Amino acid sequence: MDVEQEEMQFLGLFGICKEAYKLIFRWRKxxxxIxxxxxxxxxxxxxAHMEISNLLKRKIIHSEIQLDETRAGTSRYNKLSQVISSERSYWWLFRVAYFTFFLILSLLSTAAVVYTIACIYTGKxxxxxxxxxxxPKxxxxLMVTFICSYVAFFAYNFLAGLVFILWWVLIGDTSFGMPIFWVIFILYLVGSCYLIIIWHLASVVSVLEESCGFAAVVKSQALIKGxxxxxxxxxxxxxxxxxIIQLVFQLLVVHGWRVAxxxxxxxxxxCFLLLFKLILFGLVIQTVIYFVCKSYHHENIDKSALSNHLEVYLGEYVPLKSKDVQLEQFEV
Structure with missing residues (x-):
C-alpha cells in the first residue's frame, strides 16, 4: 500500500476509493x-439465477392458470396438479442449488481478495x-462468521416483523399511523445497512485475525466506531x-420481452461486466476499510508477524494471534 498505516486513519471517502483503485491497478495480474x-x-x-428463476415461475403460473380453467376431479386436472407439484419442486431445488454455489463462491472470493491484500500489505x-x-482453509x-451473521439478521428481521405487526394492530393504516410507519421503515433500513457493514468487516476480521463467528462480529462493531x-x-x-444493476437486468433482460x-x-x-467489477471493487474496499479502522484506533499491525501468520504451516492455515499481530498501540 502507498499509505503508511499510521496515516491511513486520515483517509476519507475518496482516499479509501483511491487506495482501492491503486491496489487493483498495480496488482492487476x-x-x-481471482x-x-x-x-x-x-x-x-x-x-443467471434471476433469468432461470423467472422462467420457472412463468411455467408454474401458466400451469396454475390452466388448472383453474380445468374441472376438478378430471384426469387432466390431476395431471396438471402433478405437473405443478413437480415444477415447484424444481424451483425450490434450483433455489437451494443457487444459494449453495453463490455462498461458496462469495466466501471464496472474499477470502482470496483479503488474503491477497494482506500479502501486498506485508510486502510478501x-x-x-x-x-x-x-x-479453502x-x-x-468465513462460513462460521456467515452463519453467525445470518442468525443476527434473522433475529433482527424477526423483531422488526413484530414491530410492524404491533404497528398494524395498534395504529394501522391511518393518517397518524402512516408517518410512524415510514419512520419505522427508515429505521429498519438503517439497521439493515448497519448489519451489512458489520458482516462485511467481520469477514475481513475472520481472515486476518484469530476471531471468527460472533467474536468477529463484536470485533467489527468495535472497529467501525469513529x-x-x-x-x-x-x-x-x-x-x-x-x-441499480439488478433493476436494469430485471427490466431490460429478464422482463424485456419488448426489447430486441x-x-x-x-x-x-x-450488467455482467459492471457487476463483476463492482464486486471486486467492493471486496478490495472492505479490506482497505479494515486497515483504516485499525489505524484510527491506533492499532498498529506488525507486518513481520502478519507475514509469518499468513504462511501455510504444515498444510494448515494459521490465523493471526492477538498477542502477535492484532494490535500494538502506537503514539499519534
Whole structure:
C-alpha cells in the first residue's frame, strides 16, 4: 500500500476509493486471475439465477392458470396438479442449488481478495497458486462468521416483523399511523445497512485475525466506531449501485420481452461486466476499510508477524494471534 498505516486513519471517502483503485491497478495480474476464477462465475450465477428463476415461475403460473380453467376431479386436472407439484419442486431445488454455489463462491472470493491484500500489505510475495492453496482453509472460518451473521439478521428481521405487526394492530393504516410507519421503515433500513457493514468487516476480521463467528462480529462493531459515517456512505453507494444493476437486468433482460433480442443480450453483457467489477471493487474496499479502522484506533499491525501468520504451516492455515499481530498501540 502507498499509505503508511499510521496515516491511513486520515483517509476519507475518496482516499479509501483511491487506495482501492491503486491496489487493483498495480496488482492487476493477481486480481485478474481471482476475478476470472471466482468473481466472474459468481457474477454469472447471480444474474443467471434471476433469468432461470423467472422462467420457472412463468411455467408454474401458466400451469396454475390452466388448472383453474380445468374441472376438478378430471384426469387432466390431476395431471396438471402433478405437473405443478413437480415444477415447484424444481424451483425450490434450483433455489437451494443457487444459494449453495453463490455462498461458496462469495466466501471464496472474499477470502482470496483479503488474503491477497494482506500479502501486498506485508510486502510478501503472492501468487495465484498460493492464494488458491490458502483460500479453502480460510473459507471455513468465513462460513462460521456467515452463519453467525445470518442468525443476527434473522433475529433482527424477526423483531422488526413484530414491530410492524404491533404497528398494524395498534395504529394501522391511518393518517397518524402512516408517518410512524415510514419512520419505522427508515429505521429498519438503517439497521439493515448497519448489519451489512458489520458482516462485511467481520469477514475481513475472520481472515486476518484469530476471531471468527460472533467474536468477529463484536470485533467489527468495535472497529467501525469513529469511521461509521464514511464507511456507511461507501457501502450505501455500493449497495445502491448493485441494486441499480439488478433493476436494469430485471427490466431490460429478464422482463424485456419488448426489447430486441440483440439489445437484451447487450444489456445482459453490460450488467455482467459492471457487476463483476463492482464486486471486486467492493471486496478490495472492505479490506482497505479494515486497515483504516485499525489505524484510527491506533492499532498498529506488525507486518513481520502478519507475514509469518499468513504462511501455510504444515498444510494448515494459521490465523493471526492477538498477542502477535492484532494490535500494538502506537503514539499519534
Amino acid at each position: 493477481i486480481f485478474s486471475q 476475478t476470472l476464477s471466482l468473481i466472474l462465475p459468481l457474477s454469472f450465477i447471480f444474474l 510475495e503472492v501468487s495465484f497458486k498460493k492464494v488458491l492453496s490458502v483460500v 480460510v473459507w471455513k472460518r 469511521k461509521m459515517v464514511v464507511t456507511s456512505v461507501i457501502f450505501f453507494v455500493l449497495i445502491v449501485s448493485s441494486c 433480442m440483440v439489445s437484451r443480450i447487450s444489456y445482459g453483457i453490460l
